[in-house]
Amino acid sequence: MIDVRLSEDQETLRKTVAEFARDEIAPVIGEYYEKGEFPYEIVAQMGRMGLFGLPFPEECGGMGGDYFALCLALEELARVDSSVAITLEAGVSLGAMPVFRYGTAAQRAEWLPALVSGEALGAFGLTEPGGGSDAGATRTTARRDGDNWVINGTKAFITNSGTDITRLVTVTAVTGELDGRKQISAIIVPAGTPGFTVSKKYSKVGWSASDTRELSFSDCVVPASNLLGEEGRGYAQFLSTLDEGRVAISAVSVGLAQGCVDECVKYVREREAFGHKIGEYQSIQFKIADMEARTHVARLAYYEAASRMLRNEPFKRQAAIAKLVASSAAMDNARDATQIFGGYGFMNEFPVGRFYRDAKILEIGEGTSEVQRMLIARDLGLQRPWQ
Incomplete structure (x- = not known):
């Protein structure tokens, strides 16, 4: 028997987020949207509600929920506004989740507390100007130089990458070649790293209150320990x-x-x-x-x-x-x-x-x-x- 009814806890979460979206977001989001401004106060409120920590265990500072709980929250937010919803979605799915899934104990300890509390945002730099859906065509490179990676390349359409609370961007880069095929790795680049340039916000058709930018890396040096997961397994x-x-x-x-x-x-x-x-x-x-x-x-x-x-x-x-x-x-x-x-x-x-x-x-x-x-x-x- 298939039962798609929500549990009592799930229904409570859904109603709580629906009320927040109706009472706190709906009255003000239009102005943010028209001005193309990032809604920092709304994001801070979502952080205090624990929405950024929904699918993470309590030992990581999360709410001990699961991915479905996140989806329920996203649905209720998007019922009112998609800019806010996509900020949460990208912050969790693309910012914090890769660190949680593949990070070392040290990486998780360094980055997750701020990400799952909503005090900081992470981004994931995959798409490139000439790549689009063909992620395997990655041209950004990361060359090993002693105890460091030296990154060069450009990423496009990256959500949450240039806000005042963005702490890191995980980028995919070619780190070698095996049997004639590119080996792509994922590397954490902290915001403000020399050689890492965040372009101005795109002028977009929609999602006007979310942050989306182009990123460029010119001899950007990060420690070798910033490799996320296994080398060559980034893709x-x-x-x-x-x-x-x-x-x-x-x-x-x-x-x-x-x-x-x-x-x-x-x-x-x-x-x-x-x-x-x-x-x-x-x-x-x-x-x-x-x-x-x-x-x-x-x-x-x-x-x-x-x-x-x-x-x-x-x-x-x-x-x-x-x-x-x-x-x-x-x-x-x-x-x-x-x-x-x-x-x-x-x-x-x-x-x-x-x-x-x-x-x-x-x-x-x-x-x-x-x-x-x-x-x-x-x-x-x-x-x-x-x-």
Whole structure:
């Protein structure tokens, strides 16, 4: 028997985050969004609530929860705003989690307390200007020089990499070659390291209140002890990290999709056209019903992926399915919500305007929809003819 009901603790967490999002984020996030400002006070509040520590054990300073608890929080945050949700998602999944999974005892002791408390943010530098989804095409290099690594290269579209509270960026770099193939390693680069330059914030279509930047490394020297995990295993570590991240991004997508439903239901009960509330017209009812159905299916998809992950069962295919279905639901719902709102849906002062701007990146970030389809096909045993 399959039971998708939340436990009492899970439901309490969901309600707590939903209340925080409604009462603390919703009234102020529009101004942050319009100005393109990072919401430091909101992030600090999330830290005090323990949201950055949700999936980490108490001995690391965490809340002793699990990854599904994080996903529940992300969904409720994204129901109101995706910039805040992605700041938490990236801070946990890409900033702190790799250190927790692969770090030495010394690395965990040095970095995790601040990361899991939300006092500091970490970032993960994988994508490069010419690489995109082809992470294996990494050009950034790290050369061993005695007791140090010397890093040279550029990373693009890196979330949480340039805030005032960013403490580190873990970067992937080519550290050697074996049998004609690049050996990629992951290396921790502390913020402020000489030779590490953080560019100004991108001017983005959406996620305007989150921090996203290009990074460059020019003879950037860090200690050899900053190697994260095994040398030459950085790419494999990243793939595992990304599988988990796709479940989290699915939760963000479901939150945005549900937020579109929430806003539309409220709006059509108030808006009148041709003498009637527009919610009385069957065409509007059907459109909102389709939106709710998409959201429901996407939520079940990420619930299953998270469940398999927590049971230590293979979940790569399920994570890809969840990411594909949920990001598509978010984009479709944002488009339909904007249509229902009409001209008001094109105004940034209304949440659906922000939802529309935020939705598209969900079909791109942490693996495009095309990559998800490729992963699903491969897991079904369908290979490319040249493999």
